Amino acid sequence: MAGVQDMTVGVLGGTGPQGKGLAIRWAQAGLRVLIGSRKSDRAQEAAQEIAATSGGDVAGRDNAGCAAEADIVLAALPWDGHADTLRSLRTELAGKIVVDCVNPLGFDGKGPYALPVEEGSAAEQAEQLLPDSRVTAAFHHVSAVTLADLDVPHVDLDVLVLGDDREATDVVRELAGVIPGVRGIYGGRLRNAHQVEALTANIIAINRRYKAHAGLRITDV
Amino acid sequence: MAGVQDMTVGVLGGTGPQGKGLAIRWAQAGLRVLIGSRKSDRAQEAAQEIAATSGGDVAGRDNAGCAAEADIVLAALPWDGHADTLRSLRTELAGKIVVDCVNPLGFDGKGPYALPVEEGSAAEQAEQLLPDSRVTAAFHHVSAVTLADLDVPHVDLDVLVLGDDREATDVVRELAGVIPGVRGIYGGRLRNAHQVEALTANIIAINRRYKAHAGLRITDV
Numbered sequence: 350m351a352g353v354q355d356m357t358v359g360v361l362g363g364t365g366p367q368g369k370g371l372a373i374r375w376a377q378a379g380l381r382v383l384i385g386s387r388k389s390d391r392a393q394e395a396a397q398e399i400a401a402t403s404g405g406d407v408a409g410r411d412n413a414g415c416a417a418e419a420d421i422v423l424a425a426l427p428w429d430g431h432a433d434t435l436r437s438l439r440t441e442l443a444g445k446i447v448v449d450c451v452n453p454l455g456f457d458g459k460g461p462y463a464l465p466v467e468e469g470s471a472a473e474q475a476e477q478l479l480p481d482s483r484v485t486a487a488f489h490h491v492s493a494v495t496l497a498d499l500d501v502p503h504v505d506l507d508v509l510v511l512g513d514d515r516e517a518t519d520v521v522r523e524l525a526g527v528i529p530g531v532r533g534i535y536g537g538r539l540r541n542a543h544q545v546e547a548l549t550a551n552i553i554a555i556n557r558r559y560k561a562h563a564g565l566r567i568t569d570v
Numbered sequence: 571m572a573g574v575q576d577m578t579v580g581v582l583g584g585t586g587p588q589g590k591g592l593a594i595r596w597a598q599a600g601l602r603v604l605i606g607s608r609k610s611d612r613a614q615e616a617a618q619e620i621a622a623t624s625g626g627d628v629a630g631r632d633n634a635g636c637a638a639e640a641d642i643v644l645a646a647l648p649w650d651g652h653a654d655t656l657r658s659l660r661t662e663l664a665g666k667i668v669v670d671c672v673n674p675l676g677f678d679g680k681g682p683y684a685l686p687v688e689e690g691s692a693a694e695q696a697e698q699l700l701p702d703s704r705v706t707a708a709f710h711h712v713s714a715v716t717l718a719d720l721d722v723p724h725v726d727l728d729v730l731v732l733g734d735d736r737e738a739t740d741v742v743r744e745l746a747g748v749i750p751g752v753r754g755i756y757g758g759r760l761r762n763a764h765q766v767e768a769l770t771a772n773i774i775a776i777n778r779r780y781k782a783h784a785g786l787r788i789t790d791v
Binding site: 462548554 | 680681682683684726727730732755756757758759761762764765766767768769771772775776779780782783784785786787788789790791
């Protein structure tokens, strides 16, 4: 398989903070980035902004165009539209590595909490909806604020990469590793994705208590 | 509330590796430790071993004696007997801080996975069974091997401490902090305990892949 440096990375939901933050870092690292959104004009707007911030090669497409043209695709979709959007892109995403970074969370007066997901996790929902794709899960705990701030040269974070396809998880680990400071660490099979997604609720609780942009590091690795 | 240095720490299930490892470190730090087990002779045997390893003050009791005499109690029980044992100790544990470190996991040919828990998590099960106690959750990701090896002077780990009782979580954070290298970090409310328990499956997967004794660090805190 080609290295990620030669790949075009599509970011479905690239107009949201998580997708935009990662797109900035990937574009800065020299990868070609395609921003996907429901409306291509909104995607193009975000792409221009990301290109200006990162100095990289960034274009905008509607979600279907983004999925069709990219070599590897990050699903940074709102949980709300996750199933519908992925279901509609099954053909475009066939044969490709899909990276799901979605955290199904709810918020109430007591703060964040993990939503129950019928399929077990957002990643397993993606796997069921995209039987022809190579579904992985990663980038759940990235701080959008830290990623978007290029004055932070070194992002102090390990990205847990989950999946049942070894080659696919290796490519996604490489995709994490192009961001300065970040390591991509294999984090288990897709059936263990729920707790990694849900842990984002704990990280938000930590951020609130400590006024931080907390991330994870894995020790002894 | 008194500092943890003046407390007697009870370890229910202290003959198992996780409880024993923590007991060694607490005894070494100068805390009085009581090992609890179903049979007091097994508890006393383990206590003698832990006292010899740590040079600390360690005694053994049956679980009820351990719970009654300790100021703060770690539930390091097998998931299998978790509910029955805690239910039987409701009176002894009344008014005390209980720290649940239990990880409900299953294993099959594909490795570890999180078991579903009716109450949401082991910690929430404890909370329901012990309405008169101050239930917290912590110490899920400690490596028993690393703790028991006193040639490792600095344990590279942050312990996430969950609970809805601020004072109780502060005491448990202090209890984590007496182990050299360890920080106790507030990790959210008890309703967010499931994913912290379940994440142990991912850590086991990481350990297998990287031949490591992996732990977590929280960055920017």
